[in-house]
Each structure stands twice: as structure tokens, then as C-alpha cells.
Amino acid sequence: xxxxxxxxxxxxxxxxxxxxxxxxxxxxxxxxxxxxxxxxxxxxxxxxxxxxxxxxxxxxxxxxxxxxxxxxxxxxxxxxxxxxxxxxxxxxxxxxxxxxxxxxxxxxxxxxxxxxxxxxxxxxxxxxxxxxxxxxxxxxxxxxxxxxxxxxxxxxxxxxxxxxxxxxxxxxxxxxxxxxxxxxxxxxxxxxxxxxxxxxxxxxxxxxxxxxxxxxxxxxxxxxxxxxxxxxxxxxxxxxxxxxxxxxxxxxxxxxxxxxxxxxxxxxxxxxxxxxxxxxxxxxxxxxxxxxxxxxxxxxxxxxxxxxxxxxxxxxx
Numbered sequence: 574x575x576x577x578x579x580x581x582x583x584x585x586x587x588x589x590x591x592x593x594x595x596x597x598x599x600x601x602x603x604x605x606x607x608x609x610x611x612x613x614x615x616x617x618x619x620x621x622x623x624x625x626x627x628x629x630x631x632x633x634x635x636x637x638x639x640x641x642x643x644x645x646x647x648x649x650x651x652x653x654x655x656x657x658x659x660x661x662x663x664x665x666x667x668x669x670x671x672x673x674x675x676x677x678x679x680x681x682x683x684x685x686x687x688x689x690x691x692x693x694x695x696x697x698x699x700x701x702x703x704x705x706x707x708x709x710x711x712x713x714x715x716x717x718x719x720x721x722x723x724x725x726x727x728x729x730x731x732x733x734x735x736x737x738x739x740x741x742x743x744x745x746x747x748x749x750x751x752x753x754x755x756x757x758x759x760x761x762x763x764x765x766x767x768x769x770x771x772x773x774x775x776x777x778x779x780x781x782x783x784x785x786x787x788x789x790x791x792x793x794x795x796x797x798x799x800x801x802x803x804x805x806x807x808x809x810x811x812x813x814x815x816x817x818x819x820x821x822x823x824x825x826x827x828x829x830x831x832x833x834x835x836x837x838x839x840x841x842x843x844x845x846x847x848x849x850x851x852x853x854x855x856x857x858x859x860x861x862x863x864x865x866x867x868x869x870x871x872x873x874x875x876x877x878x879x880x881x882x883x884x885x886x887x888x889x890x
Contacts, residue, residue, distance in 0.1 A: 576607035576631075583615045593621050593632065593642060594654070602626045607889060612682065614639040620646065620653045622660060623674040623702075629889055630674055634681035637711045637732075643685040644669035648694035648717075664717055668699035675724070676877075676889045677705040686714040690736070690757065696720045700744065704877040706887050707731055714739065715756065721746050721775070725869045727878060727885060738763035740775065741797060747869050749778045755791040755813045760820060762794030764801040766832075772871075774802030774832070776863045782842065784813025794833060795820040802832040804855075804863045814842030819852045836860040 581596050582588030590596040596610045607629040614635060621642055623630055634640030646652060646667040653660055660666040669686045677700075688695035694717040703724035711732040712719045718735035722742040732752045733740060737759035740748075743766055753761060761782070766773045784791065791813050794803045818835070821827045828851040835845065836855040845854045855863075862868065866885055870878045878885045 576609050578609045578611060580611045580613065581617075582613040583617065588613055592619060593617055594619060597621065597623055597627065597630065600627045600630060604629060607631060607676075609633055612640050616641045616643060618643055620644045620655075620668075621670040622653075622655050623670075623672045623677060624659075625673045625702075627674040629676045631678040631680070631890065632682050633679075634683075637681050637683045637709060640681060641683040641685055642670055643683075643687050645687045646695070647688050647692045664694040664696060664720070665699065665722075667694065668696040668720060670698040672698065672700045672702050672705060675702045675704055676887060677702055678707075678887060678890055679710050680708040681710070683711040683713060685711075686718065688715070690715045692716070700724065700726055700742075704887060704889075706878075706885075708884075708886075716759075717741060725877070727866070727869055729885070735759070735761075736791075738795070738797070741765070743767070743771070743773050743798060744775075745773045745869050747776045747778055747866065748780060751777065751780045753777070753780055753782045755782065755784045757785065758790040760792045760795045762801075762803045763797035764794065764803050765796075765798035766800040766802050767798045769800055769830070771800065774804065774863075774868075776804045776806065776868055777808050778806050778864065780805070780808040782808060782810045782814065782840075784811050788812045789815045791815065792820045793818050793835075795822040796827045796831040796833075797822070799824075799827055799830045800832065801827075802834075804834045804836065804860075805838050806836040806855075806860060806864060808838045808843075809840040810838055810842030812841040814844075816844045816847035818844070818848040821849075821851075834859075834863070836863070
């Protein structure tokens, strides 16, 4: 079945809808064909919710710098058109955008939480959905910017900024060719794998990490769950990364269970000899499982990512 295309424009003259939420609300419940929502340039100031009952939605902008979805909720202050019993409370419910519908795609969109530094947890987007992909998107905020909570996600050519735990959750994700920017001291990741049996984790593949010009002020990550798993491979790290690299979140017992790996990274922040003793520099055979797209697309009989024109995109697109 062919996909349906609708448009959003704030002035109402060139689009089918004035807000992104109105376009999402139009999508039929339990839909089986993709709806492409083309978003005209503009700053859209309202929270956005994609419910579990609405899958196969694409949000497509023209340029992420001028197509911005923004709101300013925090874990302690949530204003939303949905009730807390629907979206949750605290960090879980404060996302400017909350995606719970599967097979979601975004391209050329900025997701922002505009709360100022020091506001505490302030999520730009929470993704609680399987098989979601983001291309050339920006994720802006300070603490807890990108909440990859559940499911499998693929991010390509994206920009993610923040300070404390700004990529966090317990999904299975590959972030490829992404730019990670550390605005102030803190931790890039807080992955929350609960047991060694879980297959979740974050893989940063051929990424770039930049800072604000300072030296040795941020960690690559800390384990939100005791078995938190994060891999940085072929990634440039500038001098903002602390020599020790990783933090145990104040619990020495996490050092026995956390799976923090690096592989062939480079730059002034890549210091294998000075890293904490409980992280690992992978050898070739160990790294293979993390370097292939099968990390997020493990079933060859039912793949969800397809290769078209040298770009991995969801089959459903």
C-alpha cells in the first residue's frame, strides 16, 4: 500500500495542518501504511506525542536548522496535552517529543528541550518504540537530552548535545557518523542494561566527539543499570574527554558488571593507557559483533533495515 503524505505549516496557507500534533492525530489508529508528515520550516513550540496505536509515521523536514520541535518540560514541571497516566511522570514524561509508535522515522528535524542549564532532567525526545530511525536530525538540550528508552534504533548523521547523561536508556542503538557535543562537565551516556542476558546497548560508530574548548571535563559514560553497555568504535575524541574515560556512578560493584568498550578510537581524548582498569579496548574478533548493522537488525529472516543507494533505511519506508 502506498504511503500517504500530509503537510504541516504554521501559517496554515500551504499545509494540511498547522501543528505536528494535529497531523499525528489524523493518522488512523492501528494504521498499516506509512504516513509521511512533511513539516515546513519553523519553530513549533508544543509537546508532541506519537502513541502506541499509531505506527509507521515519518516526520520529514527540509533542513534541521530551521525545522525545530521544541518544548521546555522538566522532570519536576510538566505541561502537556496528554494526561500523566498516558505519558508518565518525571524524566519519563518530560520529553518535548515522545515516540511510542513503532517504525517511526525522522529526517531533517531538530528535537529540542529549551529548558536552561541547571533545570535538571529535561528530555528532548523519548523513544519507547521498536525499529525507529533518525537521519540528519539534531537533539538539543542539557541533561538527559536523548532518551533511547526501549526498542531498536538507528541514527545516522545526527547531532546530539548535552552535559549530564545526555544519551541514556536501555534500548539497542547504533549511532553512525554522528556528532556528539559536550557542552559542560558531565557524562555522555547512561545506558541502563539490567542483566548480562539483555542484548541492549549503544554503539557509536565512526562518530566525532567535541567539547567547549576545555580539557578533561566529561566522561564517556556511567552505568545507569549495573550491566550498562556502550561501545565507541572508530570515533574521534577531542580533549574534553577525561583520561579515565568512564565513571562507576559511585558504586565499585558496577566495575565488575558494566561493559564499557572502545575500539580503534583516536584524538586527544582517546587515551587507552590512562583509562580506568575496568573498561576494555576490544580486539578485532570481539569488536565484530558491534560494528555490523546486525547489532540492531539481528534477524536476517525478518530484517527491518534495507540498503538503498548506500544508505540503510527501514524496509517499511
